[in-house]
Amino acid sequence: MTEALTLALVGLLMALAVWTLVARDTFAAVSGFVPYGLLLTLAWLQLRAVDVAMTEAAIGAGLTGVLLIAAAARLRPTEAPAWAERPGLPTRVLAAIVSAAVAAGIGACVLLLPDPAPTLAPAVAQNIASTGVGNPITAVLMSFRAMDTLLEAVVLLLGLIGVWSLAPDRAWGGRPGPAPTEDPNSILGYLARVLPPIGIVVGVYILWVGADLPGGKFQGATVLAAMWLLVMMAGISDAPAVDRTWVRLALAGGPAVFIAIGLLGAGVAGAFLGYPEGLAKPLIVVVEAALLPSLAVTLALLLTGPPRRKDGDT
């Protein structure tokens, strides 16, 4: 039965991937992309990667869909001219041959993977006690490979700076997105008042259980970001101007705490991002708690895009 479910997943994943590529209307293609993310979530679960499934559920099925939907709506007038530029048949055939060759190469690699598979699971199991956390993924993210996680937080921040730097001069330092037009007392406003309290509890809970069970700061932060976006979509609160001090502090706070604790480790434990004996768990909790709001604000502002208006603009 497990194979039947996998086969169903594989078939549907391929069908939706083809659909997102061949659909003539970009909106139609994007409507395929949201369920595609949900199918991937199931695929991660089938591969017993529950933490990854949670991240995919929050980001792939949630935020990416919203990002693409909004962009597709803005870019609708450009679709017809783009279709006219479709490459000719020889290019397409050549591209198909190259792509098929690449796919065949990867497929061959998958079939020829070494047996028994190399694994670091026993090494993680041996050393996890030193971190004090129970979830091996969190132990890897926050202790064994903490540098990757720090760099990732910084990359997100750099991505946001990249997005902001696309602002027109006139709107520099202003508020992202169009001014809210939605009536705050509509049905959407109702949802945006009822759901966020629950969503915030869920987000913090996901961070909290992440110490011992699947979950963690990225998944929790994405849920929090989505709740904030919902409030903005409903017109209850406007997006903040990006030059506000609290925005800057919220963005930089998490990575700054992470780096500070890393430097502390360099002094006390003899290695950058090393944790002193016995203090690993509390320090990991502090870093995760500091990263949660920073990641949430970064993800939400990445989605709202570059500043487009100053206060006082019409």
Next chain:
Amino acid sequence: MTEFLLGASAFVLLTVAAGLVCILRGPDDVDRMMSVQLFGTAGIAALLLLGAAIGAAAVVDLALILAVLAAFAALAFVKAGVRPGADPAEPEDRA
């Protein structure tokens, strides 16, 4: 029991996905959106069934994330100006 839960998961997934694939081709954006919404619910059901079958207790938390975000994509569609019968050449300026 495990076999039944896996079978039920595959059944729910395939049923709703078959509908999805049919409707994605259709001309109307609203129908596409409703089909995506239905698939979101069915995906949560399939996920819960699969999680119960493989004994992954954390799948409830995973479903919780999906449930919190369940309305998100559909709301983005409406905000982006998907209107029934709206002329695609006239995009709403509210993306």
Next chain:
Amino acid sequence: MNTPTLLGLCAAVLVGLGLYGLIVSPHPLRKIMAFNVMGNGIFLVCAVIARRGAGAGMGGDPVPQALLITALVVAFAASALAVALVLRLFEETGSTSLSAQAAGPQPAAAEGEV
């Protein structure tokens, strides 16, 4: 054929499909979507490798799984940046054409500020 192998082969096909779409799609937004499909395929290969490394009471090797989480988040940030670039190109020129000589119709709705 077992579940990891099946999903691994699916991943290979997804990479191929994504690559094809990336080359052939003329619209930059579709290229971003194709790139995401390709990225998902690569992530899926990593997850298959992680699953094969199951042991020590874990369902998969936790190191590649942890790196996959960072990969997913970074892929989202990259997509957001790419989408912002395309939207800015559209506001600036009224077209999203990537070819040098093409000049799309002037936009009616775009608020281009030069």
Next chain:
Amino acid sequence: MKGILDIFTIVAVAAGAFFFLAGTVGLLRFPDTFTRLHALTKADNLGLGLVVIGLLPQMDGVMAGLKLILVWLMVLLASATVSQIIARALRRGGPEP
């Protein structure tokens, strides 16, 4: 006891799966968007609800069961809101309710 609970799970989950089938058939066969909306909410409310009720005996612990019910309630909230918004968008042009 275990056997009775397992039978309960099988019956409830099968009924839930049936409602998902019904929702899909409705979405494909009903003539206009309002009736299709009607089909959609059957699957959301009853399909997922029955699956959740069926899985309750399989959960370990009261907490997991409560979270499972919370999942259903939040999907209900989401689908109710989305249905309202779709219906209002459809009515646009006519008098606003």
